[in-house]
Amino acid sequence: MSDHAKKMAAEAALEYIKPGTVVGVGTGSTVNYFIDALASMKHDIDGAVSSSKASTERLKQHGIAVFDLNGVSELPVYVDGADEINRHRQMIKGGGGALTREKIIAAVADRFICIADKSKLVTALGDFPLPVEVIPMARSYVARQLVKLGGDPVLRDDFVTDNGNVILDVYNLNIGRPIELEEKLNQITGVVTNGLFASRGADIALLSDGQTLTTLD
Numbered sequence: 001m002s003d004h005a006k007k008m009a010a011e012a013a014l015e016y017i018k019p020g021t022v023v024g025v026g027t028g029s030t031v032n033y034f035i036d037a038l039a040s041m042k043h044d045i046d047g048a049v050s051s052s053k054a055s056t057e058r059l060k061q062h063g064i065a066v067f068d069l070n071g072v073s074e075l076p077v078y079v080d081g082a083d084e085i086n087r088h089r090q091m092i093k094g095g096g097g098a099l100t101r102e103k104i105i106a107a108v109a110d111r112f113i114c115i116a117d118k119s120k121l122v123t124a125l126g127d128f129p130l131p132v133e134v135i136p137m138a139r140s141y142v143a144r145q146l147v148k149l150g151g152d153p154v155l156r157d158d159f160v161t162d163n164g165n166v167i168l169d170v171y172n173l174n175i176g177r178p179i180e181l182e183e184k185l186n187q188i189t190g191v192v193t194n195g196l197f198a199s200r201g202a203d204i205a206l207l208s209d210g211q212t213l214t215t216l217d
């Protein structure tokens with residue numbers, strides 16, 4: 001049921017892709033369905049920019065050109081999944097560890113389309129532990145600062161991001177004010193970025209329970 005829901009949400013995103021443009025592509029199991037669907041448009045689009053080595057590999061397997069973001073000045077749409085999303089379309093992301101590159105591409109894009117299984121829709125963010133990408137030598141310092149903020153950071157085992165950094169998954173944070181917390185966490189020296197996508201949330205969310213599609217915009 002969940003896989004079908006992810007596929008349905010992913011395929012619905014094709015409607016937002018305009019021919020002759022570069023498409024921003026996120027990371028994760030839902031995005032994998034989107035990449036597979038995007039292959040049907042590969043002769044219509046210019047290509048893609050990708051938020052992870054895994055997505056780049058999958059795009060290339062489908063024969064979709066992948067560009068360096070630095071060479072792309074216009075990005076009408078970015079499509080990505082979420083670990084949690086609220087009614088304001090603010091999200092927790094980074095369950096797959098791709099949060100930093102995802103946030104960079106999201107910043108460039110005109111529109112962020114979130115695709116997800118409807119079970120990701122929550123009334124309050126924070127049941128899912130918040131991923132924080134950290135420069136390795138700052139790991140202990142950042143963890144102590146996160147504890148001071150009320151969180152319980154856990155080092156993600158045997159995991160290195162595409163940028164060569166580590167992830168602290170932070171449990172029990174109070175995310176009552178997502179925009180403020182996003183900014184505060186990013187100010188801790190050694191933090192590369194955190195998985196709150198609140199100041200730049202999704203513009204449109206396509207959520208599916210496997211039967212119907214719900215659009216939040």
Ligand SMILES: O=C[C@H](O)[C@H](O)[C@H](O)COP(=O)(O)O
Pocket residue numbers: 026027028029030031080081082083092093094095096097098099102
């Ligand atoms: O780092 C991973 C990304 O933020 C994903 O978008 C997120 O974890 C959701 O992934 P999935 O579609 O596999 O649930």
